[in-house]
Amino acid sequence: MFTVTLSSLNALTFNVVIPEISEEFNLTLAQVSWLSSAYTLIYAFGTVTYGKLSDRIQLKSLLTFGLSVFAAGSLIGFISQTFWVALLGRCLQSVGAAAVPAIALIIPVRYFTPGKRGTALSMTAVGVALGGALAPVVSALVVSFANWRWLFLPSLLLLLLLPLYRQYLEHEPKKDSPTLFDWLGGGLLAASISLLLLGVTNQVWSYLPFGFITLILFIVRIRAVKEAFVQPQLFRNKQYAVALFMSFTISSMGISLYFLTPILLSDVYRLSSSWIGFAMVPAAVTAAILGRKGGKLADRKGNRYLFSVASSCLMTCFVLLSTFTGASPFLIPFFLIFGNVGQSFIQIAMSNSISRTLSKEQIGVGMGFFSMVNFIAQGMAAGIYGMIAEQGASFHWNPLHVAQQGGLFSNIYLTLAVLHLAILLMYRAYLHPRNSRYSAELSNN
Numbered sequence: 001m002f003t004v005t006l007s008s009l010n011a012l013t014f015n016v017v018i019p020e021i022s023e024e025f026n027l028t029l030a031q032v033s034w035l036s037s038a039y040t041l042i043y044a045f046g047t048v049t050y051g052k053l054s055d056r057i058q059l060k061s062l063l064t065f066g067l068s069v070f071a072a073g074s075l076i077g078f079i080s081q082t083f084w085v086a087l088l089g090r091c092l093q094s095v096g097a098a099a100v101p102a103i104a105l106i107i108p109v110r111y112f113t114p115g116k117r118g119t120a121l122s123m124t125a126v127g128v129a130l131g132g133a134l135a136p137v138v139s140a141l142v143v144s145f146a147n148w149r150w151l152f153l154p155s156l157l158l159l160l161l162l163p164l165y166r167q168y169l170e171h172e173p174k175k176d177s178p179t180l181f182d183w184l185g186g187g188l189l190a191a192s193i194s195l196l197l198l199g200v201t202n203q204v205w206s207y208l209p210f211g212f213i214t215l216i217l218f219i220v221r222i223r224a225v226k227e228a229f230v231q232p233q234l235f236r237n238k239q240y241a242v243a244l245f246m247s248f249t250i251s252s253m254g255i256s257l258y259f260l261t262p263i264l265l266s267d268v269y270r271l272s273s274s275w276i277g278f279a280m281v282p283a284a285v286t287a288a289i290l291g292r293k294g295g296k297l298a299d300r301k302g303n304r305y306l307f308s309v310a311s312s313c314l315m316t317c318f319v320l321l322s323t324f325t326g327a328s329p330f331l332i333p334f335f336l337i338f339g340n341v342g343q344s345f346i347q348i349a350m351s352n353s354i355s356r357t358l359s360k361e362q363i364g365v366g367m368g369f370f371s372m373v374n375f376i377a378q379g380m381a382a383g384i385y386g387m388i389a390e391q392g393a394s395f396h397w398n399p400l401h402v403a404q405q406g407g408l409f410s411n412i413y414l415t416l417a418v419l420h421l422a423i424l425l426m427y428r429a430y431l432h433p434r435n436s437r438y439s440a441e442l443s444n445n
Contacts, residue, residue: 001127007100007180008131010155017148025083025151037093044375046098051368060169067158068098077152102368109355109363121351122295126288133284185229188218199233201383239357242430247350251377253416254343259382263389268406269329283336287344294345307349311424313342318417322410326403353431
């Protein structure tokens with residue numbers, strides 16, 4: 001949980017200081033935003049790569065490599081005197097940090113029985129929520145008395161955890177050393193991710209055709225070679241394929257809570273950055289406090305029950321936001337509590353459900369792909385929300401909307417509420433335990 005917290009915090013802290021870095025190096029905001037864009041691109045591809053490698057290399061070895069590279073990148077960023085050296089440090093951080101989300105999902109699946117897996121997975125959700133809650137606070141605190149480069153240093157605390165990982169993962173069965181690795185397949189997947197993400201987030205639509213072409217080449221590649229980067233049998237698992245689609249949609253909607261809310265508070269309520277950060281902290285803290293409760297609910301009453309609770313919270317949040325956007329700003333932090341808790345719970349339910357659709361041989365790459373899909377969805381959705389937010393709206397779809405302003409945000413939130421209802425019905429239809437072709441094996445896993 002501590003590792004995930006620092007990893008999540010590190011991914012978000014630099015968003016606050018982009019204007020300061022732009023001014024110091026006399027660069028445009030678009031140029032400086034590569035500190036976040038490059039991090040996201042490497043992070044997304046890295047998660048599935050570490051997941052793939054975890055099927056052949058011991059987890060403690062992968063974590064040793066990942067956290068060591070993460071620390072090296074932090075030191076380079078801390079001593080950097082030019083933007084490009086800082087960007088190099090940030091990229092190295094991402095190479096190392098990408099080990100965290102995939103392995104944070106793999107460890108609970110491998111070391112806990114299905115009946116206790118929800119509680120274990122919830123610790124990952126708690127770490128993500130804590131990182132999100134602490135990021136604006138840490139950023140504001142550090143830059144109030146020190147240079148932005150000091151934001152690289154908290155990540156070095158992860159080195160203190162390496163001896164613990166090497167001790168507590170030492171009983172993992174010894175694995176065969178890797179022989180062949182499909183670098184061409186991995187390169188095609190990385191190229192596809194980069195082109196699609198950059199095309200959507202930067203609105204460079206000419207990238208999209210090339211992104212789809214490399215994706216098709218990746219599919220052709222994995223079907224043509226024996227030691228493929230990802231075995232095509234993974235996607236022939238109907239439940240897993242449906243779960244990936246659902247996870248992509250859920251993450252696309254969930255990022256609205258963290259991306260659209262600051263825009264809403266700024267454009268509609270004219271709040272300053274400090275007040276916006278303060279408004280988002282209560283929801284993140286509540287999600288962190290209740291995270292383990294969600295995991296226990298999954299273990300005690302099942303993933304279907306937790307998913308229903310999460311969907312209810314999210315639909316409540318979006319309906320309330322749609323109805324009261326433009327009313328008192330003091331209502332927004334209260335509504336966000338439902339959304340953040342619901343998003344935390346739904347990620348636990350999806351992680352647990354997806355793990356049960358996979359055989360033991362598919363756990364590593366399967367959970368890595370799940371993590372990667374979430375990051376891609378968040379990156380693309382943020383770009384799309386940004387484009388929509390610039391358009392405005394002349395009418396309200398929600399007849400209960402109480403204010404004259406904020407019509408665009410009201411329409412978006414109402415759409416998200418309806419989509420969550422559709423996702424809930426899809427989950428009940430395709431991922432209910434009675435429909436799981438692995439349900440008979442759960443007690444033996």
